[in-house]
Structures are given as C-alpha cells and as structure tokens.
Amino acid sequence: MQGQLKLKAARVLCVGAGGLGSPLAMYLAAAGVGTLGIVDFDVVDASNLHRQVIHFTQDVGRPKLASAEEKVHGINPNVTVRKFETRLTSANALEIFKDFHVVVDGTDNFPTRYLINDACVLSGKPNVYGSIFRFEGQASIFAAPKTTAQEAGPCYRCVYPEPPPPGMVPSCAEGGVLGILPGLVGLIQATETIKLITGLGEPLIGRLLLVDALAMRFREMKLRKNPDCPICGTNRTITKLIDYERFCGLGATAGRPEKSTEKPDTMPNALPEMTVEELKSKLDAKENLFVLDVREPHEYQICNLGDYGAKLIPMGDVQKRQQELDPEQHIVVHCRSGVRSAKVVDFLRQQGFEKVQNLAGGILAWADRIDKTMPKY
Numbered sequence: 001m002q003g004q005l006k007l008k009a010a011r012v013l014c015v016g017a018g019g020l021g022s023p024l025a026m027y028l029a030a031a032g033v034g035t036l037g038i039v040d041f042d043v044v045d046a047s048n049l050h051r052q053v054i055h056f057t058q059d060v061g062r063p064k065l066a067s068a069e070e071k072v073h074g075i076n077p078n079v080t081v082r083k084f085e086t087r088l089t090s091a092n093a094l095e096i097f098k099d100f101h102v103v104v105d106g107t108d109n110f111p112t113r114y115l116i117n118d119a120c121v122l123s124g125k126p127n128v129y130g131s132i133f134r135f136e137g138q139a140s141i142f143a144a145p146k147t148t149a150q151e152a153g154p155c156y157r158c159v160y161p162e163p164p165p166p167g168m169v170p171s172c173a174e175g176g177v178l179g180i181l182p183g184l185v186g187l188i189q190a191t192e193t194i195k196l197i198t199g200l201g202e203p204l205i206g207r208l209l210l211v212d213a214l215a216m217r218f219r220e221m222k223l224r225k226n227p228d229c230p231i232c233g234t235n236r237t238i239t240k241l242i243d244y245e246r247f248c249g250l251g252a253t254a255g256r257p258e259k260s261t262e263k264p265d266t267m268p269n270a271l272p273e274m275t276v277e278e279l280k281s282k283l284d285a286k287e288n289l290f291v292l293d294v295r296e297p298h299e300y301q302i303c304n305l306g307d308y309g310a311k312l313i314p315m316g317d318v319q320k321r322q323q324e325l326d327p328e329q330h331i332v333v334h335c336r337s338g339v340r341s342a343k344v345v346d347f348l349r350q351q352g353f354e355k356v357q358n359l360a361g362g363i364l365a366w367a368d369r370i371d372k373t374m375p376k377y
C-alpha cells in the first residue's frame with residue numbers, strides 16, 4: 001500500500017515511445033505510476049510493430065505519442081500522460097526533465113544517449129538506461145544522485161567516455177534487432193524504475209547488466225565512478241549541455257569545445273593503424289610485439305588480450321606510467337572500438353615513440369572477426 005502511494009505520486013519521464021518505451025510505458029501504467037511523461041516526435045511505422053508493442057496495426061501513420069497515450073489510458077485511466085512531441089535537444093532537455101523524478105532512456109542513438117546522461121547529471125535525476133543491439137542488450141542506472149542510503153553512482157560517460165566512431169555502430173533500423181529483446185530490456189528498466197520509486201531492493205546502480213539473448217546469459221559488470229569523468233568527476237569540464245550531434249559525429253575530440261577544431265591533421269584517422277587480422281598473424285608468428293590495452297579495469301574484466309601478453313594501462317594513466325613503455329619496441333595500442341587508443345597513439349608519437357600503431361576497431365573488431373567467443377559490451 002505504501003509502495004502504491006509512492007507510485008501514484010511518482011513522475012516518470014520516458015524518452016522514446018519505441019521498442020524500449022513500449023513495454024516501459026505499458027507496465028508503468030499498469031503498476032500505477034501517477035504521471036508518465038513521454039518524449040517522441042515520430043509516427044507509427046508498420047516495420048516497427050514487431051518490437052513497438054504499444055502501437056497497433058491501425059495506428060500506422062499516427063503520431064506515436066497519441067497512440068501511446070491511448071493505450072496507457074486503456075490500461076490505467078488514472079495515469080496523467082504528459083506528451084512532449086519534440087526531439088529531445090540540448091535546448092529543451094533540462095526544461096522537460098525538471099518536473100520528473102526519474103528519467104528512462106528508451107532511445108536508440110548515441111547523441112541522445114549522451115544528452116540524457118548529461119542532462120540527468122546536471123539536474124540530479126537518475127537515468128534508467130537500456131540499450132539493445134541485434135541480440136544483445138544492456139541496462140543500468142546511471143547518474144544516481146547521492147542519498148542517505150547510497151553514494152552517487154557512475155554516469156554513462158564514466159563507462160563510455162567516447163562515443164563510437166561515426167558509422168561504426170549501425171542503428172536498430174540498419175543493424176536489425178530481435179523484436180523481443182527490447183521487451184526484455186524495457187521490462188528490466190521498468191523494474192528498476194519501480195524499485196527506485198518505492199525504495200525496494202538493490203538498484204542497478206554501479207552495475208551494468210549485459211543480456212545475451214541468443215545464449216540467454218545475463219552477465220554483470222561492476223562499474224565505478226570515473227574520477228576524471230568530464231561531467232561527474234572532480235574536475236568537471238562539461239558544466240552545461242553541449243552539441244551532441246557534433247560530439248558523436250566528429251568522434252572523440254569534438255565534445256571538448258576547447259579542442260574542437262584545432263589540429264585537424266592530427267585526427268586519429270591519420271595515425272598508423274593495424275587490422276585485427278594483421279595483429280593476429282603477427283602474434284601467432286611470435287613477432288616481437290607489445291599489446292597495450294588503454295581501457296578501464298572494469299572493461300578489461302569482460303574481455304582482454306591477456307593471453308597474448310597485453311598490458312593494461314588505462315588512458316588516463318598513460319602519461320604518468322609512460323616509463324613502463326619502451327620507445328624502441330613495436331607497440332600496438334587498443335581500446336574498445338579504437339577511439340581512445342588512437343589518442344594514446346597520437347600522444348606516444350608526440351613523445352617520440354616511433355613504432356606505435358593503433359588497432360583499428362579495437363577489441364570489438366577482434367571479437368567480431370578473430371574470436372567470436374569473446375564477450376562484447
């Protein structure tokens with residue numbers, strides 16, 4: 001009863017009324033959440049009905065918001081639905097977020113994901129995150145504010161400091177997605193939202209849940225706050241919302257305004273690279289090669305090239321631990337997708353390391369093309 005009253009008083013904002021937003025909105029309505037805000041500007045498309053189960057065949061061509069509101073009220077007429085028929089942007093996010101207690105990320109693109117994260121950090125609201133790609137999903141609660149019961153949790157940027165290179169990660173529309181998977185992940189988000197509101201159980205803060213639908217395996221990765229995080233760390237460089245299209249479109253350096261356009265000739269793609277196939281054949285041939293992994297320790301736990309002698313020095317520590325590296329040695333640097341490692345290669349070359357190369361596509365490319373049993377994240 002106590003919990004039910006808390007749910008009734010709760011105001012939850014769901015960004016997106018698509019694959020993740022559909023089960024979320026339906027179950028939150030059924031659970032009795034008092035106010036449900038929904039942000040979406042799209043219309044219902046027949047090709048999405050297999051995963052956007054709040055929309056029916058007869059809704060094709062209608063605004064998703066109108067369709068979603070109708071179903072929510074069909075489930076529970078007492079829910080107040082607040083509709084935001086707009087694209088979430090840096091200009092409107094904080095204003096939209098301000099009336100809500102919890103924000104749920106039901107989007108499918110990186111610029112909006114970083115925007116939601118940053119707006120949540122700046123406004124002190126928890127970000128119930130979920131994402132899906134093909135047969136794999138993820139969920140966590142990011143940017144959980146400090147309370148009497150818990151310390152502030154890590155944010156999305158603590159875990160993914162850099163967006164993937166543009167074009168490397170296809171959207172759901174391009175990459176395809178198992179229609180059931182957003183249902184599974186969306187319900188994990190709904191569960192976490194209800195737990196946050198009612199204070200029940202152990203929230204998914206500081207933990208990233210990884211769902212592999214094909215193997216039907218759930219794994220968990222411990223997350224920690226990155227003290228150097230540009231938005232929630234100790235020395236913050238991002239204090240207001242930025243241009244997220246540019247941040248993601250131009251890759252890693254674009255998010256920091258002070259560096260946005262300088263030195264285009266040292267952009268990562270001008271750096272010497274090696275493919276994962278080349279690396280594998282050199283390692284198999286026992287060539288004298290040093291593999292440097294510049295990811296964070298929690299990423300290393302998931303998958304690594306430790307069997308090939310890879311050494312872990314997180315990007316933020318490379319400068320102060322530079323003496324552990326031999327400038328005469330042939331070094332191949334890798335991270336998750338190749339963005340952070342490119343920066344490290346650039347840095348090491350400026351320090352006089354001549355035989356240093358970036359592993360194109362990072363350990364994700366290795367998992368895709370060399371070792372398909374390697375877990376991805």
Ligand SMILES: [Zn+2]
Nearest residue numbers: 155158229232
């Ligand atoms: Zn952070």
